[in-house]
Amino acid sequence: MAATDEQVLSALRSDDAAELLALRLRLAESAERAGTLDVAYVTMESPVGLLLLAATGRGIARVAFAGDDGGVDAVLTALAARLGPRILRSAARLDDATVQLSEYFAGARREFDLPLDLTLAVGAFRRDVLGALPSIAYGATASYAEVARSTGRPLAVRAVGTACALNPLPLLIPCHRVVRSDGTPGSYAGGPEAKRRLLDLESAA
Amino acid sequence: MPFEAVVQLHGPAILRVCLALLPRQDAEDAWSETFLSALGAYPDLPIDANVQAWLVTIAKHKAIDRHRTAARAPELAADPPDSAVAPADPLEHADLRAAVRSLPAAQREAVAFHYLADLPYADVAAITGSTEAASRRAAADGMRTLRRRFPGGSD
Numbered sequence: 001m002a003a004t005d006e007q008v009l010s011a012l013r014s015d016d017a018a019e020l021l022a023l024r025l026r027l028a029e030s031a032e033r034a035g036t037l038d039v040a041y042v043t044m045e046s047p048v049g050l051l052l053l054a055a056t057g058r059g060i061a062r063v064a065f066a067g068d069d070g071g072v073d074a075v076l077t078a079l080a081a082r083l084g085p086r087i088l089r090s091a092a093r094l095d096d097a098t099v100q101l102s103e104y105f106a107g108a109r110r111e112f113d114l115p116l117d118l119t120l121a122v123g124a125f126r127r128d129v130l131g132a133l134p135s136i137a138y139g140a141t142a143s144y145a146e147v148a149r150s151t152g153r154p155l156a157v158r159a160v161g162t163a164c165a166l167n168p169l170p171l172l173i174p175c176h177r178v179v180r181s182d183g184t185p186g187s188y189a190g191g192p193e194a195k196r197r198l199l200d201l202e203s204a205a
Numbered sequence: 206m207p208f209e210a211v212v213q214l215h216g217p218a219i220l221r222v223c224l225a226l227l228p229r230q231d232a233e234d235a236w237s238e239t240f241l242s243a244l245g246a247y248p249d250l251p252i253d254a255n256v257q258a259w260l261v262t263i264a265k266h267k268a269i270d271r272h273r274t275a276a277r278a279p280e281l282a283a284d285p286p287d288s289a290v291a292p293a294d295p296l297e298h299a300d301l302r303a304a305v306r307s308l309p310a311a312q313r314e315a316v317a318f319h320y321l322a323d324l325p326y327a328d329v330a331a332i333t334g335s336t337e338a339a340s341r342r343a344a345a346d347g348m349r350t351l352r353r354r355f356p357g358g359s360d
Binding site: 002003004005007009011012013014015019020023024027030031034036037039041073077079080084085086087088089 | 236245301302321348353355
């Protein structure tokens, strides 16, 4: 008796997940070699939730808190629109960043030594604010008003808040060290809990 | 859509197509070449393009390239005993895949593109340069042969 279409197709359509995964890893390596990737990304677990790290050929362009449902997809869609759609998961470009962040979370690193791509920080003032943040030392904090003064625009306190909220590279550019004048942490892309946690980590280390 | 999502969404179907057209090692290489080439052209793809049909078209051309290479250097066409990436097929699947590969080209492509990549016959016809009716007939003829060749089945 002849087989049915269903029997034939279920055999021919049985996908091998391990084979596909290996092929995808190989594709990412080939794309890196061919120089055709706009963005390479990885995800990593951290004490402040799932992080997505993305790099262009110029440097790390995005650190995103991706813990929510659909968080990774939403971040990648936004990156595709801003930096180009040729995006693949590929670890090579981000090895240094994941190592340095792991050291930071372990209390073993106070500064990052990574090439950064600030393409996603639009506007001169926003870049000025981001440029001022690394001078707030590990374990210290500054108020939004103090950062506004340090950029030469003492009245732009709210704009400093916006620049911090839109920081494309949280953790690497330490916007978590900018707090309210009354000393409370204030808002943060990763949530106020994460901000408190980072400040505690830095004061304990 | 980020290309990662394209690979996630269409990678399995394109591998099924490659495995229907080529021996396993060549199929894996053709899959890689298809997506690498698609990645390069991806920014220029129209926003409303049929991505699956586009990828199947590229895969078809990569398979033809591999057949040409194999014709020039026959030893490349041989299926190596162990694939570098994947475990060997269970025997019955390997036999069935070989049966697909031994179908006449029109039937093989119609089966692969319609039944394994889920393209409607209109798209199959466009990719193979045939008509919808002829594609439908070729797929049906191909499936009839495969039902007979299925392990455990008989004439």
